[in-house]
Amino acid sequence: MMAAFRTPRGLATVAILLVLAVLPLLTQAFDQRYLLSIGTRIVIWAIAAVSLNMILGYGGLVSFGHAVFFGIGGYAVGILDAHGVSSGWIQWPVGVAMAALWAALVGALSLRTRGVYFIMITLAFAQLLYYVGVGLEAYGADDGLNISRSRFAGLIDMRDKASFYWLCFVLLCGTLWFCSRFANARFGFVIRGAKSNDLRMTALGFPVFRYRLAAFTISGAFGGLAGILLANEGAYISPAMMSWVKSGDLIVIVVLGGMGTLFGPLYGTIAFFVLEESLPPVLNLVQKGWGEYWQIVFGPMLVLIALYARGGIDSLFGRRHG
């Protein structure tokens, strides 16, 4: 275990986790409140990215609708809040359960299909809920809804930025811990085996469909958790949380960080947000006013990553053993 931390990969990971662990203290010391809110969003998105990585990275299933779980978690909090149920003890389990339920339903239908059809059907189901959100006049429709944050009476004040951040960080660590157990358990090995050859896994006697469905459901549940946190972060929900562009962003993050690696999604999320925040100022330095058009640089970067950098950031630390 300790030996793993002596590699450059291990050292970088420990450094990143340490910085994240004390981020509220740092931002307070340097009086950069804005950075804490970016940090909170990074941690929340990282939870979603880790959960997507379970099926996309380890399972090889290109799910193009993962942002829908942001929406399910968020709307569970928002709708319950609108009806006067503000206790997190009720909101959060409901949000996670609804996300898991939707994942099970979508998985049961979409995992029958392969390849492009799988990509498209997961996308279509996400769009379906997106339009349901747009049609919900009572909950703000297109404009979204301001909500009050979940209450955990006496335990934690969600309005306090630092304690909310730490809560998100602890949940991220829990998600990473779960993912590492998942990846190294028999269950995870079946999923990974099915990625390289599902016929062979079936021939070995594993019910691949059921394993994948279970993984898809778990992944959805963690995605729902991220949605709950996202709604609490902004005290706001809207259908835009689950727009397909967000699903695309999540895929970008996972690939950028390194698919099928434990910390890849975390690296990817950090890199994605750092690029998003730093490209505009950098471009403004080159030529004033260009910063507004940062995506004209970011888009081709994605193309180049897809073409030449499949291993993602994780592969910068050298090849993995085993």
Place this chain on the structure above:
Amino acid sequence: MDYLLLQVLNGVQLGLLMFLLAAGLTLTFGIMDLVNLAHGSLYMMGAYIAWTLIGWTDSFVLGAILTLPATFLLGIVVEAVVMRRLYARDHLDQVLATFGLILFFNELVRVIWGPAGKSISVPQFLSHTVDILPGVPYPAYRFAIIAVGAVVAVLLAWLVARTRVGMLIRAGASNRRMIAALGVNIELLFSLVFGLGAVFAALAGLMAAPLTSVKIGMGDDILILAFVIIVIGGIGSIKGAFVAAMVVGQIDIVGRAFLPDFLKTFMSNAAASSAAPAISQVLVYVVMAGVLIWRPTGLFGQRT
């Protein structure tokens, strides 16, 4: 009854526009095995280029006709610079790279044409209405869309079913390697098909422009609908794309037209008129899910 007829015609018109968009998509899917998310960007570029050319030539028809070769060129360039490198990659790489292209094109449009939307007005000679039945007027421009769409659909069917290029396209869709081995210049064929798809997408974009508006990201949502259509129809099948586009067009329009009245029987007026378009969108996806459960490779897809 008259109202129903008008809505069905609107559905046909939307269906034909969607077919133009879906045709290029299903061809690139079927032949090059390429997931092209940036197809919607070609639709958007078509509309913007048409806006510029119509402004220059001061004529809708001339501008529209000039747009077609311009977007053909654009398609060829995009194919040569990016797409060609993606054919041999897996779908995830293709999704990622073409997602990047969407960001690029949306931003490119903002740089060139500015953030505000543009509008293309209906050409003078089509701004009147025609009576489809005595006393039932219908806008001539929508009629023109139906006519152009139908002509293009027939042309495409002829091209694919009756010509040598069409034969190669069909052969490419069923076995790419085999026709390359038989000495067909497959790179040229791929460029041609991609360029053709770009032209169809641009045609759909420029014809839709006077009905909606020309804005950044206009291709993104409609692209998803085009994907739904080719998945329902079966990837690679032109016939399937046509049938599915017609079905989706009818669901969307008829849903929008008749659901509000139905919903108002048990909802408030405001809620009903907000929920109806959403429900008709939802219906489209429900139909897709149903088709895929029944036939996992779409209505006319190849069984594997």
